[in-house]
Amino acid sequence: MAGQSDPHISLFSPQEIEFMAEDELVEIVPNIRMDPLNFISGDFGPFFPQIPAKVPLWLAVALKKRGKCTIRPPQWMSIENLTHVLEGEREDQGAFQAVPFHYIEISRLLFDHARDDIPDIYMVRSLIEDIRDVRLHKVETNLEKFSATSAVKISHLSAMEVNVVRPFVVRSLQAFYKHDNPVVMADLDSSSDIQPQVRQPQVPRNAQRQPLKRR
Amino acid sequence: MAEDFGEGSTAGMDEYETLMATTDVELLKTALRNEKAAPEILQIQTQLVKRAREQIQLMEETVEEFEQSGMDPLTVSLYQMDLDRAQFLLRSYLRIRLQKLEKYMFYIWKDDSLRNRLSEPEIFFVKRCIDDMEKHLEETVLSKLPDNYQSAGRQSIISEEDDMVPEPQLDTFVACKSSNRFVSLRLVDRYKSSFFWHLLSLIFSFFQKQVCKFAFINLQWETFGDGAP
Numbered sequence: 510m511a512g513q514s515d516p517h518i519s520l521f522s523p524q525e526i527e528f529m530a531e532d533e534l535v536e537i538v539p540n541i542r543m544d545p546l547n548f549i550s551g552d553f554g555p556f557f558p559q560i561p562a563k564v565p566l567w568l569a570v571a572l573k574k575r576g577k578c579t580i581r582p583p584q585w586m587s588i589e590n591l592t593h594v595l596e597g598e599r600e601d602q603g604a605f606q607a608v609p610f611h612y613i614e615i616s617r618l619l620f621d622h623a624r625d626d627i628p629d630i631y632m633v634r635s636l637i638e639d640i641r642d643v644r645l646h647k648v649e650t651n652l653e654k655f656s657a658t659s660a661v662k663i664s665h666l667s668a669m670e671v672n673v674v675r676p677f678v679v680r681s682l683q684a685f686y687k688h689d690n691p692v693v694m695a696d697l698d699s700s701s702d703i704q705p706q707v708r709q710p711q712v713p714r715n716a717q718r719q720p721l722k723r724r
Numbered sequence: 725m726a727e728d729f730g731e732g733s734t735a736g737m738d739e740y741e742t743l744m745a746t747t748d749v750e751l752l753k754t755a756l757r758n759e760k761a762a763p764e765i766l767q768i769q770t771q772l773v774k775r776a777r778e779q780i781q782l783m784e785e786t787v788e789e790f791e792q793s794g795m796d797p798l799t800v801s802l803y804q805m806d807l808d809r810a811q812f813l814l815r816s817y818l819r820i821r822l823q824k825l826e827k828y829m830f831y832i833w834k835d836d837s838l839r840n841r842l843s844e845p846e847i848f849f850v851k852r853c854i855d856d857m858e859k860h861l862e863e864t865v866l867s868k869l870p871d872n873y874q875s876a877g878r879q880s881i882i883s884e885e886d887d888m889v890p891e892p893q894l895d896t897f898v899a900c901k902s903s904n905r906f907v908s909l910r911l912v913d914r915y916k917s918s919f920f921w922h923l924l925s926l927i928f929s930f931f932q933k934q935v936c937k938f939a940f941i942n943l944q945w946e947t948f949g950d951g952a953p
Contacts, residue, residue, distance in 0.1 A: 519762055528812075529753065543799065548806040549779050550749040571805060576797060578885050682897045 521672050524673040530614035530668065531567035536581040538562075539572065566615065570622045580623040586616065587610055588629055592634040598643045605644060613641060613669040648674055655681060747812055748775050754818045763825045763892040765832060768843045769817075772890070776814050783807045821846065829853050830877060830889040 528597060532550065538561050545554040546568075553564045561581065564572075571712040572578040584590070585608070610617065614639045624630050651663070661682065663671075731852070755769050762863045787807060790800045825832065825842070829850050842850065858876050866874045877886040 529757075532749075532753075543796075546799070546802060546806075548803070549747070549783055550806055551747050566807070567805065568802065571802060577798070665807040671899055671901075678899075679897045681731075686897075687896075 511552070517704070519672060520675055523669070523672075526611075526668050526672055530611035531570075531618070532565050533609075533611055533615060534563045535566050535569050535583060535615075536561050536563055537572065537578040538567045538581065540577045541577050560708040563631065566618060567577070570618060573623050573626075580619065581624045582619060582623075582627045583609070583631075585612070585635055586619075586627065586637075588632055588636065591640065593634065595636055595640050595643065598647070599686060602647065602650075606640075607665045608640070608644075608667060611668050612637070613667060644670060645673075652678070652681075655685070748779060749813060752776055752810075752813045752817060756813060759817060759820050759824075763894055763896055765821065765828070765838060765841055766786050767841045767844065768821070770843060773814070773818075773843070776810065780807065783810070805823065811818060822849070824892075826853060828890060828892055829879065830858065830886070831891045834886070834889075902908055 538559060540558050541554040541556065541557040542558060545552055548567065553568065554562060556562055569578065569580050573580055594606045594608060597711060616634075619627060620634055622631070627633055644667075648663075648666070650672070655661070655678075662680065739915045751769075751772055757773060761767055783803065784807065787800060789805050790803065825846060832842070833850055833854055839847065839850075861876050866876065875881070875888075877889050879887050
């Protein structure tokens with residue numbers, strides 16, 4: 510799909526979206542004692558062995574990497590819930606199920622760094638992959654129904670999904686808008702976001718074209 | 725936020741709490757997101773940048789102190805990570821602005837209201853940028869052209885406006901995230917204003933908790949009511 514391969518076309522790179530998702534809170538069970546952490550991004554802790562605490566995902570992953578905690582997978586990552594969501598996605602082709610805004614990034618990070626903390630990881634993983642595929646396919650088929658409009662509303666789209674379709678949607682809506690308003694067309698052409706230097710040779714309005722004099 | 729799966733009854737309370745607990749990091753993230761999504765340059769968040777710088781500086785000193793006092797290396801590295809994240813956000817924010825300034829320097833410079841959106845150092849930067857660019861164009865190309873074609877901003881002297889100045893395309897669509905409570909926006913024809921962007925920042929910061937809707941909308945919106953935090 511448009512924008513997937515070229516990072517310069519997409520507004521945010523997948524890494525940037527992941528960075529944003531890393532601020533989501535998850536529950537960890539530490540196995541060490543640690544004083545409260547007074548970060549710029551907020552205060553977390555104190556931590557006691559076996560007492561659950563809520564921390565941002567990046568902190569959870571950092572502690573997990575050093576073997577200082579186990580991560581509790583979020584509730585929505587249960588097989589029961591995911592099966593339910595997948596069924597919903599398949600049944601209702603017109604709408605999206607409510608999933609966490611960063612479900613792709615969160616699940617990906619947890620699969621990469623906390624695989625031993627997720628019960629039935631293979632099942633969970635394949636369910637999330639299926640959900641992702643079904644949803645992406647749905648986005649693509651929904652795009653076919655586009656028409657000239659000034660606003661498009663899609664409920665429950667996730668961060669990664671919106672980033673993937675954004676370049677394409679914006680360009681196509683611009684095109685619809687442009688062809689819908691003949692008056693705007695001339696205007697848009699002149700203000701389009703291209704460097705004027707590479708534009709087609711243009712004729713100044715109301716002026717006779719004269720060949721340059723030879724010197 | 726993301727753990728509640730379509731559950732919305734306690735959202736009102738949670739929203740209030742998040743609003744109260746919003747850190748500068750969160751605000752910086754919103755500012756970065758908006759700046760990235762907006763086609764034109766937005767108002768510089770002077771206070772926010774100042775606060776973020778101060779906090780980062782303070783944290784740098786604290787981390788150094790920790791290291792010298794022989795604190796647990798794990799804790800120190802965690803503080804360092806937090807520091808790096810905040811720095812990354814601040815840098816990205818300032819950088820994306822610099823990119824826009826470089827791209828649209830002539831356009832920004834000739835419009836007072838746009839120029840007012842810049843910080844002092846940014847104004848200095850644009851000024852120097854323009855001087856350099858004009859000098860460069862002059863020396864490489866313009867001085868060798870016939871008299872009528874020697875302007876950096878205009879194609880020739882018969883052009884009525886600056887037709888060689890790159891401008892951002894304001895007439896475009898943006899994606900914006902909203903909540904269920906977010907009811908109506910009125911469409912206004914041919915309304916080009918960046919006021920809309922402040923709305924965007926509101927939407928982004930407010931409704932993180934809510935089940936989200938995404939809308940791709942045209943820039944031509946009129947804002948509804950007020951309620952800026």
